[in-house]
Amino acid sequence: MSNREKYTSEEAILEAAGQEFMEKGFYGARTTSIAERAGVTHAMLHYYYRSKEQLFERIVSDKMSVIADSVMMILVDENLPLKERLEKGIAKHFDFLVSNPLLPCFLVNEVDRIHPIMVDLIKERFAVMVNVMQKEIDIDVRHLVLDILSQNVMPFLLLPIVEKIGFFDGGRDEMLERIKEENVTIILKRLGL
Amino acid sequence: MSNREKYTSEEAILEAAGQEFMEKGFYGARTTSIAERAGVTHAMLHYYYRSKEQLFERIVSDKMSVIADSVMMILVDENLPLKERLEKGIAKHFDFLVSNPLLPCFLVNEVDRIHPIMVDLIKERFAVMVNVMQKEIDIDVRHLVLDILSQNVMPFLLLPIVEKIGFFDGGRDEMLERIKEENVTIILKRLGL
DNA sequence: ATTATCTATAGATCTATAGATAATGC
DNA sequence: ATTATCTATAGATCTATAGATAATGC
Secondary structure (H helix, E strand, O other): OOOHHHHHHHHHHOOOOHHHHHHHOOOOOOOOOOOOOOOOHHHHHHHOOEEEHHHHHHHHHHHHHHHHHHHHHHHHHHHHOOOOOOOOHHHHHHHHHHOOHHHHHHHHHHHHHHHHHHHHHHHHHHHHHHHHHHHHOOOOOHHHHHHHHHHHHHHHHHHHHHHHHOOOOOOOOHHHHHHHHHHHHHHHHHHHO | OOOOHHHHHHHHHHHHHHHHHEEEEEOOOOOHHHHHHHHOHHHHHHHHOOHHHHHHHHHHHHHHHHHHHHHHHHHHOOOOHHHHHHHHHHHHHHHHHOEEEEEHHHHHOOOOHHHHHHHHHHHHHHHHHHHHHHHOOOHHHHHHHHHHHHHHHHHHHHHHHHHHHOOOOHHHHHHHHHHHHHHHHHHHHHHOE
16 A cells, blocks of 8 residues: 555545534434545445444544644743743643644543543543642642633533633634733733732 | 323323433433333324424423523522532532433434523523622632533533542442532632631 | 544434224214 | 424434455565
């Protein structure tokens, strides 16, 4: 097989499946639609990934891995004082979400399909995260981490409805920029910084 | 028709549909499963609600109405100082979520199926909310409202994964109690109260 | 020889309805 | 007469595979 061809079909299906599953969830997604998106025959999907179920597991694992990495963005290991590190870290995590707005919804919906290996990965990332931060912060860092995630992630889950009811004026980008600033502010105030 | 019978079937279907749709979403839900849950023949579902689509629209409207009401819980119209009102309101809203833990996920997923009338209802509730609060608070209250919702709602979306990775020690009830307190704290600190 | 691709179709659901029958209220 | 319920089935998808054919690498 030529590498080029292999990429074109096998990878195209993965890419298409990622989109379809994120938009419609497991039940809403159709293998025929995925094949169409990927520009390949429907049979190819089963040739490479056996079943819809298996293809989905693969996508869930890939996406969870991305999410697990994203959490670590909050830890900026520069030699900056705590306040600046938090400012940078929260903003970095928020920017990641701006680039991947569908991820949170996907995570929330497919939680019980996460493979045990991924659960361990996420677990470990959080542990590292909490340990590093707890050294410098006197309140229970687990709550702080949950606070940061709530503030950063929730806007993307509510984005469709927030836009629908016109809760904020101005465009979407401007709105997100203001929310990002507010999120940094609320966490710093929480810590009295 | 006897009222008793009417309740038994028509209402039972509505109840069962609410559960099934909340658990599995529109695509995951099966009209046959709903009928089974309700303890009626499958044909009855179509007899009363015509189609899966129409039954779903009905459920979405019902649930959205409940959510719209819940937001108003944050406003406690007792003659208390701002600080105490916020404490009570946030806690009340959080307790509502404890009793309806599946609602947030449902809202997030079915946003684009919300009927325009419901959009208007939600819009109006938020407007009232913001107007009342803005009188006493100097920062942009819209961000504060989003903050409160983020802090309160997000834990319920993350609950399955938080429990899966054992992020907090202790039981579920204890965990929720601590999160509730933290949520009040973070908002009060945000306002310097 | 092996890998990739296509056509055609089996088999399993699921939604929805038609048509018959029973229960209810006037 | 009207409302409620059941049985049976049409019709529409959707997943998955079998089997034939083309492309590729050794």
